[in-house]
Amino acid sequence: MSNFQIIATSAMGIEAIVAKEVRALGYECKVENGRIEFTGDSAAIARANLWLRCADRIKIKVAAFKAETFDELFEQTKAIHWEDYLPVDAEFPVQGKSVKSKLFSVPDCQAIVKKAIVERMKSHYKQVNWFTENGPLFKLEVALLKDVATITLDTSGAALHKRGYRAAQGPAPIKETLAAAMIRLTNWHPDRPFRDPFCGSGTIPIEAALIGQNIAPGFNRDFISETWPWMDKEVWRAAREEAEDLARYDQPLNIMGSDIDHKMIEIASQNANEAGLGGIVRFKQMQVADFTSKEEYGVILGNPPYGERLGDRAEVENMYSEMGRAFSKLETWSVYMLTSYENFEQVYGKKATKKRKLFNGSIRTDLYQFWGPRPPRKTE
Template sequence: MSKYQLIATAAMGLEAIVAKEVRALGYECEVDNGRINFRGDELAIVRSNLWLRTADRIKLVVGEFKATAFDELFERTKALPWEQFLPENAEFPVSGKSVKSKLFSVSDCQAIVKKAIVERLRKHYKKTTWFEENGPLFKIEVSLLKDKALLTIDCSGAGLHRRGYRIGQGEAPIKETLAAALILLTNWTPDRPFVDPFCGSGTLPIEAALIGQNIAPGFNREFISENWGWITAEHWNEGRMEAEDLARYDQPIDIAGTDLDHRMVKIASENAIEAGFADLLTFKQMQVKDFTTTKEYGVIVGNPPYGERLGDKAAVEKMYHEMGQAFAPYDTWSVYMLTANENFEACYGKPATKKRKLFNGFIKTDYYQYWGKRPPKNKDEGINKRLKE
C-alpha cells in the first residue's frame, strides 16, 4: 500500500481532541490550526472516515508549495502526480479560498489549477480532446494562506458530522462532531448514568450511546472515496468488518434526554430509532428545574439556550439559576454546560471547576465543567464508606 499525506480538519478549539482520536487509530500526527496532519495508507483513509467522531472531514494532500504568481501556481500544480489519483474519466471540480496572499482572486486560482490538472492528465492519458468527466467525483480544493498553496482532494464528501441518523431537527441543532467532543471532554464512562436536560433532537444522547458502545460514527453512511478505484471495496470491507468487531453492542448504557418542547422529544426518539438505539435511550418532556434522581455518579451534559435574542436573556438566566438549585443536592454528579452567556456561573450559583473556550458554529462559547465526587474504585469501598456514615 502507498503512504499518503492526510489532513483531518477540525473546528477551532477541537484540534487536540481530534489529534487524540487520530493517535488512538495508531497514526502519529502533528497539530496545526484547524487541521491535524498525519500519514497513512488506503486503510487509514477508510478508518479515519469511519472512526473520527470530532473531525470535520478527511483530505488527501496532493501538494503544498509557495505561489506568488499565476504562472508559478500553474507550473507547480501541473508538476504534481494527479494521474495517481484521478482516472481518465474523473469528474474534478475545483473550489478555492485565499487568505493574506498575493493571489487573492479565488476564481482565477480555481481556473488555473483546473487547467494545470487537465494539462497534466492530457499528457499522461495521451488525450487530444476534452475529458468527459463522467466518472467518479474528486472534489479538489486550492487553499492559499500567506502565499502558500495547499492542494487537496476531499475524501469524505458530506461532512463527517453527517452520521446518517438525523431524520428531524430543531431550529439550532448542535453539530454531531461538537456533541461528541463535549462528551469526550467529560469524565463519563458507559457504566455511569448520562443525562442531557436540553436534548433537542437527541444529538448528545445518541453520540453518547455511540461512544458508550464503541460504534464507529461513520459505520452507516457512505463516503465520496468509496467510488475511487485505488481505494478498493476490499479496503472498505476490511474497515467496516474491523468496526463491527470492535463494537460493544451488549454494553449496558443508562442514557436519558429531556426537553421542555414535546415536539423535540418526539424528534429525538425518532432519531434514536434511526440510529439503532430504540430501546436503549429514554426521552421525556420535562423542565430542568424538575430534575430529580436516586442514582449516583452520573454525568449531565447540556447545550442550553444562550439567551442571545432580545427579551430571552432574563428568562434564560432565571432557568440557569433554577438549574443550579435542581442539581445542587447531587454532589456525586458532574455537570457540563456549553453556553455563550457570560453570566452563567453567577446565575448557576457557583464557579465552574474548569472552563474551556469552544466555538458552536461561529458562536464563541465556554464549556463550564463542575466535577462531582469520584466514584469508589470498587463496591467494597463504597459499602465501607456508607457504613462509616
C-alpha cells in the same frame, strides 16, 4: 501510492481531541490550527472516515508549494502526478480560498489549477483533448496561506458530522462532531448515568450511546472515496468489518435526554431509532427545574438556550438559576453546560471548576465544568 499525507480538519478548540482519536487509531500526528496531519495508507483513509467522531473531514494533502505568481501556481500544479489520482472520466471541481497571499483572486486560482490539471491529463492520457467528467467525483481545493498553496482532495464527501441518523432536527441543532467532543471532555464512563436536560433532537444522548458502545460514527453512511477506482473495495470492507467487531452492542447504558418540548422528544426518539439505538437511549418530556435523581456519580451535559436575543434574556436567566438549584442537590454528580451567556456562573449560583472555550458554529461559547467527586473504585 502506498502512503498519503492525510489531514483531518477540525473546528477551532477541539484539535487536541481529534489528535487523541487519530493516535487511538494507531497513527502519529502533528496538530495545527483547525487541522491534524498524519501519514497513512488507503486503510487509514477508510478507518479515519469511519472512526473520527470529532473531525469535520478527511482530506489527502496532494501537494504544498510556494506560489507568488500565476505561472508558479500553474507549473507546480501541472507537475503533480494527477494520473495517480484522477481516472480519465473523473469529475474534478476545484474549490479555493486565499488568505494573506499575493494571489488573492480565488476564481482565478481555481481556474488556473483546473487548467493545469487538464494539461497534465491531456499529456498523460495522450489521445484525449477534452474530458467528459461523467465518472467518479473528486473534490479538490486549492488553499493559499501566506503565498503557500496547498492542494487537497476530500475523501469524505458530506461532512463527517452527517452520521446518517438525523431524520429530523429542531431549530438550533448542535453538530454531532461538537456533541462528541463535549462528551470526550467529560469524565463519563459507560457504567455511569448520563443525562442531557436540553436534548432537543437527541444529538448529545445519541452520540454518548455511540461512544458508550464503541460504535464507529461513520458506520451508517457512505463516503465519496468509496467510488474511486484506486480505493480497493476490500479496504472498505475490512474497515467496516473491524468497526463491527469492535462494537460493544451488549454494553448496558443508562442514558436519558429530556426536553420541555414534547415535539422534540418525538424527533429525538425517531433519530435514536435511525441510529439503531431505539430502547437503548431514553427520552422524556420534562423541564430542567424538575430534574432529580437518586442515582450517584452521574454526568449531566447540556446545550441550553443562550439568550442571544435580548427579549429571551430574562427567561434564560431564570432557567439557569432554576437549573442551579435543581443540580445543587446532586452532590456526587458532575455537570457540564455549554453557553455563550457570559454571566452564567453568577446566575447558576456556583463557580465552575474549569471553563473551556469552544465554537458552536460561529458562536463563541464556554463549556462550564462543575466536577463532582470521583466514584469509588470498584472492588472485584
